[in-house]
Amino acid sequence: MNYFNKLRDDIAAVVAAVGLPGAAFAVEPARDPAHGDVATNVAMILSKVAGRPPKELADLMISGLKAIDGVASADVAGPGFINFRLSSGFWLAQLQQILKSGLDYGRCDLGQGAKVNIEYVSANPTGPLHVGHARGSVFGDVLANLMESVGYHVVREYYINDAGAQVDALARSLHWRYREALGEALGDLPSGLYPGDYLRDAARELIANAGSRWLAVPEDDWLPPLRLYAIDAMMTLIRNDLLELGVGQSVFSSEHALVARGGVDEALAYLAEHGLIYQGVLEPPKGKKPEDWEPREQTLFRATQFGDDVDRPLRKSDGTWTYFAGDVAYHFDKIRRGFAVLIDVWGADHSGYIKRMQAAVKAMSEGRVPLDIKICQLVNLLDQGQPLKMSKRAGRFVTLRDVVDAVGKDVVRFMMVTRRNDVPLDFDLAKVREQSKDNPVFYVQYAHARCCSVLRNAQEAFPNVPFEPAALGAAPLTRLGDPGELRLIRALAGWPRTVEGAAQAHEPHRLAFYLFELASEFHAHWHRGNDDPGLRFIIAGDPDLTAARLGLVHAVRFVIAGGLRIFGVEAATEMH
RNA sequence: GCGCCCGUAGCUCAGUUGGAUAGAGCACCAGACUACGAAUCUGGGGGUCGGGAGUUCGAAUCUCUCCGGGCGCGCCA
Numbered sequence: 001m002n003y004f005n006k007l008r009d010d011i012a013a014v015v016a017a018v019g020l021p022g023a024a025f026a027v028e029p030a031r032d033p034a035h036g037d038v039a040t041n042v043a044m045i046l047s048k049v050a051g052r053p054p055k056e057l058a059d060l061m062i063s064g065l066k067a068i069d070g071v072a073s074a075d076v077a078g079p080g081f082i083n084f085r086l087s088s089g090f091w092l093a094q095l096q097q098i099l100k101s102g103l104d105y106g107r108c109d110l111g112q113g114a115k116v117n118i119e120y121v122s123a124n125p126t127g128p129l130h131v132g133h134a135r136g137s138v139f140g141d142v143l144a145n146l147m148e149s150v151g152y153h154v155v156r157e158y159y160i161n162d163a164g165a166q167v168d169a170l171a172r173s174l175h176w177r178y179r180e181a182l183g184e185a186l187g188d189l190p191s192g193l194y195p196g197d198y199l200r201d202a203a204r205e206l207i208a209n210a211g212s213r214w215l216a217v218p219e220d221d222w223l224p225p226l227r228l229y230a231i232d233a234m235m236t237l238i239r240n241d242l243l244e245l246g247v248g249q250s251v252f253s254s255e256h257a258l259v260a261r262g263g264v265d266e267a268l269a270y271l272a273e274h275g276l277i278y279q280g281v282l283e284p285p286k287g288k289k290p291e292d293w294e295p296r297e298q299t300l301f302r303a304t305q306f307g308d309d310v311d312r313p314l315r316k317s318d319g320t321w322t323y324f325a326g327d328v329a330y331h332f333d334k335i336r337r338g339f340a341v342l343i344d345v346w347g348a349d350h351s352g353y354i355k356r357m358q359a360a361v362k363a364m365s366e367g368r369v370p371l372d373i374k375i376c377q378l379v380n381l382l383d384q385g386q387p388l389k390m391s392k393r394a395g396r397f398v399t400l401r402d403v404v405d406a407v408g409k410d411v412v413r414f415m416m417v418t419r420r421n422d423v424p425l426d427f428d429l430a431k432v433r434e435q436s437k438d439n440p441v442f443y444v445q446y447a448h449a450r451c452c453s454v455l456r457n458a459q460e461a462f463p464n465v466p467f468e469p470a471a472l473g474a475a476p477l478t479r480l481g482d483p484g485e486l487r488l489i490r491a492l493a494g495w496p497r498t499v500e501g502a503a504q505a506h507e508p509h510r511l512a513f514y515l516f517e518l519a520s521e522f523h524a525h526w527h528r529g530n531d532d533p534g535l536r537f538i539i540a541g542d543p544d545l546t547a548a549r550l551g552l553v554h555a556v557r558f559v560i561a562g563g564l565r566i567f568g569v570e571a572a573t574e575m576h
Numbered sequence: 577g578c579g580c581c582c583g584u585a586g587c588u589c590a591g592u593u594g595g596a597u598a599g600a601g602c603a604c605c606a607g608a609c610u611a612c613g614a615a616u617c618u619g620g621g622g623g624u625c626g627g628g629a630g631u632u633c634g635a636a637u638c639u640c641u642c643c644g645g646g647c648g649c650g651c652c653a
Contacts, residue, residue: 026594031592031595032596041594041595044634047633079634081595081596161653163653164652164653283650285649285650298651309649312650313651316651317650318651322650322652323652348581351580351647352579352580377582418589419589423589437601437616438602442615443616446616453612453613461612497592501593505592505593509590513590513591513600520601524617527614530609530612530614537612575615
């Protein structure tokens with residue numbers, strides 16, 4: 001389906017036929033349409049290994065290249081590029097392919113069913129998700145959709161950090177609110193506990209379920225059960241927030257459960273067997289020595305053997321595991337579950353942990369399982385250009401739910417992947433409600449709605465002509481030939497390559513840019529019809545031409561809707 | 577002090593994994609509606625790709641080094 005791949009195979013066959021060695025060369029869209037449709041650097045790449053000038057090699061191959069199916073012309077240009085122009089028959093065949101594939105155009109089997117684990121969100125279960133979580137949630141979810149669409153078997157996962165001091169604080173916070181709700185006058189909430197009304201709600205539910213049975217017992221007795229109760233309540237909250245956003249992991253892995261079943265011991269035993277754990281003393285960080293620094297002997301992982309800067313501690317001085325030890329065990333578990341690729345989606349504040357985690361995975365998988373860690377930078381929440389103030393300390397922050405309720409899930413989802421994950425993103429509540437080109441969600445959906453609109457109108461104009469995509473595949477598509485129409489077809493035919501590239505790079509934002517550009521091409525072509533009515537899609541009295549052009553409209557609609565489906569965004573059929 | 581990320585038009589950002597003359601949008605200027613939906617479109621000006629050096633046929637992209645911004649830096653997760 002990705003015609004660049006097909007052409008590369010054809011070109012490679014010509015290379016072999018003239019007796020040149022194989023090489024990794026590129027087949028790409030020509031940068032300038034004046035150059036042609038497709039360009040390859042094969043002659044320049046081969047010139048290095050063959051020790052002959054690119055031009056000479058190109059001349060050697062040119063007659064073979066011109067004979068490739070679908071190639072209308074091939075020319076040598078510039079420093080040794082070979083530019084191809086593809087035949088109109090070739091482009092019409094692409095269009096037919098789109099009409100045949102429908103919403104599935106662009107799907108492929110690149111991944112060949114390989115198992116990929118994508119872990120995302122993994123927010124601590126201490127409260128509802130805030131707007132900062134939206135980016136990682138959507139990024140992970142869209143990346144998962146994208147990987148599935150190119151043939152990977154994807155498992156979407158959430159790691160619940162339910163084993164540390166934070167969930168103890170959560171349990172104490174719940175107990176405080178519980179006592180409060182049962183009538184005790186407690187005054188201000190002690191520092192270190194979680195404010196926020198959601199725990200008042202949880203306390204009231206607790207009373208409904210358990211009455212006052214946790215009131216008069218010592219902390220050692222109420223803490224473990226209330227911790228479980230609180231984590232469960234918070235995870236319910238979080239899951240519901242995620243569902244509101246259209247995000248749904250299928251696997252929720254509990255750190256507590258992992259530790260309880262000996263996962264940490266197993267992972268560390270594996271590392272110990274391979275001689276990667278030792279007792280040692282770390283140097284203080286240079287130039288920033290903490291005031292309370294004391295040399296301390298710790299259990300360390302030899303991360304430096306796998307590219308990290310220092311060896312990393314696995315055990316705290318009180319004998320319990322560090323967070324890193326738990327994460328090592330968790331990734332060991334993922335490796336043992338047989339994933340070929342691991343992807344973690346983290347917030348920017350965790351970027352300091354990338355190297356050590358990758359070192360651990362490299363060590364535990366003997367270099368076989370790549371771990372790609374995608375860092376999501378901050379989202380600057382604005383309203384009409386003004387930053388929205390939030391105070392997490394006071395428990396007042398803009399929740400994910402607030403934002404989804406305000407602008408809708410489709411808008412949040414699309415906007416979160418309109419930037420590369422590793423650059424900060426401005427999210428302006430006023431702007432995304434605008435119906436203008438400033439608002440990319442609107443602009444893309446508007447293009448789709450226009451497609452739907454013209455299809456409705458056409459059916460009214462020709463009540464007896466079948467305009468379904470299946471019928472249009474056989475329509476006289478050769479009636480298409482206007483340069484604007486061919487531009488659109490070329491743009492459409494580039495979709496599979498865009499999907500493949502985005503999937504290989506784990507960069508879903510590329511799809512957003514593609515869709516914006518495709519929408520732009522479509523709007524532009526639309527307006528050519530304003531200036532020249534002969535270019536409109538619906539031509540009264542010419543059902544054949546209308547049918548051919550509606551084939552193009554259907555194709556645009558399919559690609560936009562298929563792209564939006566990867567984003568998990570509805571393709572609107574009308575704008576209001 | 578060290579590590580990672582970022583630095584591209586006045587602003588917000590792309591740049592197809594090293595390719596040809598670096599591209600969009602916003603803003604600014606000049607135009608296009610008795611409409612297949614003008615919520616849009618057409619044209620114009622605007623650049624030392626943070627600076628410098630290197631690698632090669634060729635660098636925004638790779639290496640080194642400075643400058644600037646963000647995040648992080650042994651018992652927080």
